Amino acid sequence: MNVKVTVVRDILEANERLAAENRALFDRHEVRVVNLMSAPGAGKTTLLEKTVAALSGELRIGVIEGDIQTSLDAERIERAGARAVQINTDGACHLDANMVAAAVSKLELPALDLLVIENVGNLVCPAEFKVGEHAKAMILSLAEGDDKPLKYPLMFKESRVLLINKMDLQPHVNSDPARIEQAARQINPAIEIFRVSCKTGEGLEGWYGWLRAL
Amino acid sequence: MNVKVTVVRDILEANERLAAENRALFDRHEVRVVNLMSAPGAGKTTLLEKTVAALSGELRIGVIEGDIQTSLDAERIERAGARAVQINTDGACHLDANMVAAAVSKLELPALDLLVIENVGNLVCPAEFKVGEHAKAMILSLAEGDDKPLKYPLMFKESRVLLINKMDLQPHVNSDPARIEQAARQINPAIEIFRVSCKTGEGLEGWYGWLRAL
Numbered sequence: 001m002n003v004k005v006t007v008v009r010d011i012l013e014a015n016e017r018l019a020a021e022n023r024a025l026f027d028r029h030e031v032r033v034v035n036l037m038s039a040p041g042a043g044k045t046t047l048l049e050k051t052v053a054a055l056s057g058e059l060r061i062g063v064i065e066g067d068i069q070t071s072l073d074a075e076r077i078e079r080a081g082a083r084a085v086q087i088n089t090d091g092a093c094h095l096d097a098n099m100v101a102a103a104v105s106k107l108e109l110p111a112l113d114l115l116v117i118e119n120v121g122n123l124v125c126p127a128e129f130k131v132g133e134h135a136k137a138m139i140l141s142l143a144e145g146d147d148k149p150l151k152y153p154l155m156f157k158e159s160r161v162l163l164i165n166k167m168d169l170q171p172h173v174n175s176d177p178a179r180i181e182q183a184a185r186q187i188n189p190a191i192e193i194f195r196v197s198c199k200t201g202e203g204l205e206g207w208y209g210w211l212r213a214l
Numbered sequence: 215m216n217v218k219v220t221v222v223r224d225i226l227e228a229n230e231r232l233a234a235e236n237r238a239l240f241d242r243h244e245v246r247v248v249n250l251m252s253a254p255g256a257g258k259t260t261l262l263e264k265t266v267a268a269l270s271g272e273l274r275i276g277v278i279e280g281d282i283q284t285s286l287d288a289e290r291i292e293r294a295g296a297r298a299v300q301i302n303t304d305g306a307c308h309l310d311a312n313m314v315a316a317a318v319s320k321l322e323l324p325a326l327d328l329l330v331i332e333n334v335g336n337l338v339c340p341a342e343f344k345v346g347e348h349a350k351a352m353i354l355s356l357a358e359g360d361d362k363p364l365k366y367p368l369m370f371k372e373s374r375v376l377l378i379n380k381m382d383l384q385p386h387v388n389s390d391p392a393r394i395e396q397a398a399r400q401i402n403p404a405i406e407i408f409r410v411s412c413k414t415g416e417g418l419e420g421w422y423g424w425l426r427a428l
Contacts, residue, residue: 039254041358093338124307143357144255
């Protein structure tokens with residue numbers, strides 16, 4: 001058991017060193033970087049499609065798409081009008097700094113103002129691995145239920161902003177956004193929260209403003 | 215990198231040995247065991263509440279609840295009328311055979327016909343770790359989108375049954391259950407699929423029949 005713990009710590013420490021190198025590279029090129037995380041199907045890619053469409057007139061946006069398999073998401077982002085690089089983790093449940101460094105080498109950093117790294121859909125593991133971001137952002141779909149902050153606290157603790165997405169489903173699900181907000185703030189009093197619907201566009205201006213100010 | 219790979223393989227092999235021991239114990243007591251997996255908020259606990267209510271007259275059901283933190287789910291299952299033991303993984307993103315062995319020691323196996331092990335909400339890691347089950351079952355919420363089998367193939371490959379839950383949300387989401395079924399069967403041609411709604415009760419008879427026949 002001690003061996004396992006030591007190995008895990010070594011992996012995390014090696015990852016933090018690489019993440020710091022990524023971060024220095026981003027700073028050198030004055031690119032602001034967001035690590036976007038959520039459970040599968042909470043709406044990360046749809047949010048990015050909307051974001052690219054809304055902000056590409058004022059910010060030059062690049063996206064790194066993390067998925068276990070397929071390049072479906074990178075194709076969606078390219079169609080929305082931003083440069084996208086796909087990482088396939090081939091089974092791995094999160095992105096790490098090394099994977100992101102490899103993807104970044106395929107991007108032209110001087111041509112970007114904002115880089116969003118869409119992590120693998122997973123409410124647990126991605127929160128443990130820095131990739132060089134300036135801020136972590138997370139999405140919770142209202143359909144996932146209002147008990148999630150208490151049951152998956154680390155991601156809520158690590159994230160600087162929480163988007164409660166799919167607010168349009170509120171009449172159809174037993175999930176109270178006020179309860180989500182209260183529990184998230186109990187874990188992370190400084191977390192900024194926006195209630196949004198990527199379907200109707202509700203609340204997205206708050207998120208765009210947060211990105212502009214990052 | 216080679217060291218990391220070797221360690222991961224050792225952990226998986228040690229886990230498989232313990233899982234085989236758990237399985238032998240279950241067989242000795244003639245308890246059938248299901249490992250129930252899904253992303254966070256797909257409806258595992260609600261499904262189990264319904265299942266306990268519907269089947270407890272004919273099957274003696276026990277539940278092991280896996281969560282990173284809280285005992286909320288075990289409390290819900292006990293209220294529904296079944297014996298439940300909570301495992302808190304304290305950060306770990308999946309149950310393993312060792313955790314399940316510890317929880318099983320708190321259950322009276324001779325008093326059970328069916329044991330359902332509700333895994334941590336995660337569409338990736340739990341599929342890699344056997345816990346001694348006779349079958350893996352998974353839930354996908356319709357609200358998660360119809361691209362999930364292609365993006366998270368291992369869980370669909372490992373599961374003997376797939377429940378497409380929250381069918382009641384179909385009028386409100388852009389997600390086609392036929393596309394989910396087609397993609398899931400492409401990965402796993404033998405998978406049994408039931409479209410259900412734990413809210414309305416739609417389709418649950420199929421799942422109950424599958425449990426009776428296990």
